[in-house]
Amino acid sequence: HPDVFNVLLQVLDDGRLTDGQGRTIDFRNTLIIMTSNLGSEALANQGEGDDVESVRPWVMDAVRAHFRPEFLNRIDEIILFRRLGRDQMSGIVRIQLARFEKLLADRRLTLALDDTAAAWLADKGYDPVYGARPLKRVIQKDLVDPIARKLLAGEIEDGSVIAVSAGAEGLEIGKARVH
Numbered sequence: 001h002p003d004v005f006n007v008l009l010q011v012l013d014d015g016r017l018t019d020g021q022g023r024t025i026d027f028r029n030t031l032i033i034m035t036s037n038l039g040s041e042a043l044a045n046q047g048e049g050d051d052v053e054s055v056r057p058w059v060m061d062a063v064r065a066h067f068r069p070e071f072l073n074r075i076d077e078i079i080l081f082r083r084l085g086r087d088q089m090s091g092i093v094r095i096q097l098a099r100f101e102k103l104l105a106d107r108r109l110t111l112a113l114d115d116t117a118a119a120w121l122a123d124k125g126y127d128p129v130y131g132a133r134p135l136k137r138v139i140q141k142d143l144v145d146p147i148a149r150k151l152l153a154g155e156i157e158d159g160s161v162i163a164v165s166a167g168a169e170g171l172e173i174g175k176a177r178v179h
Contacts, residue, residue, distance in 0.1 A: 005067070005068070005071055008034075008071065009070065009071060009074065011027050011032070012032070012071075012074035012075070013074060015027050015028040016028070034075075036063070036066075038059065038062045038063050038066055039055070039058060039059030039060070039061075039062035039063065040129070041129075042055040042058040042059055042062075043055060043059070043080070043083050044083065044128060044129040046083065048083070048085045048086070052080040052081065052082050053080070055080075056080060059080060060078070063078065083128075083131060084126075084131035084132055086122070086123075086126055088132075089122035089123075089125065089126050089132060089135070090118060090119070090122050092122075092125075092132045092135060093118050093121045093122050093125070093135065093139075094118070096135060096136065096139055097111065097113065097118075097121075097139070100139065100143070100144060104147075104162070107151075107158045108158050108159040109156070109158065109159070109160055109161075109162060110160070110161045110162065111161075111162050111164065112161050112162065112163045112164065113164045113165075114163075114164065114165045114166075116165050116166040117164045117165050117166045117171055117172075119166065120166035120170070120171060121135070121138060121139060121142070121143070121171075122135075124138045124142070125137075125138040125139065142170060142171050143164065143171060143173075146171070146173055147162060147173060150173065162174070
């Protein structure tokens with residue numbers, strides 16, 4: 001939105017921001033990191049492990065077409081990141097599951113997810129173009145929602161261990177075992 005860029009211009013130019021009441025926020029010793037998907041189609045067409053610098057001209061064309069020169073001239077550096085590969089997905093699955101496990105812990109529930117289930121989630125949650133973005137939806141639809149339904153139906157009791165593995169039909173949520 002143009003108003004956001006006007007505010008960012010003030011921050012990047014003056015190193016401070018003043019609101020309507022005259023209060024000032026000092027940004028002089030602040031590192032501002034901005035991310036964008038501009039040019040992502042060029043990165044998506046690369047193979048895993050390809051050098052991102054080879055597509056820099058196409059990405060920068062997309063960036064210049066979107067942002068005004070006065071904004072781009074105030075940015076110190078533009079860094080291109082390699083696209084996410086399948087081999088990084090298992091770590092991301094574990095991070096996402098840790099959040100769900102904290103919610104389960106409130107009910108004294110433990111999630112016992114075997115390697116086949118983690119690999120299934122990593123595979124279903126990966127997209128070459130969008131990286132790990134679909135993973136949250138896959139975890140919600142195929143793990144969280146079925147567990148919630150089992151909790152509501154009384155099939156899983158507080159204090160249980162929820163065993164999850166992957167089968168031919170998808171995730172299999174095993175019968176809960178009481179601690």
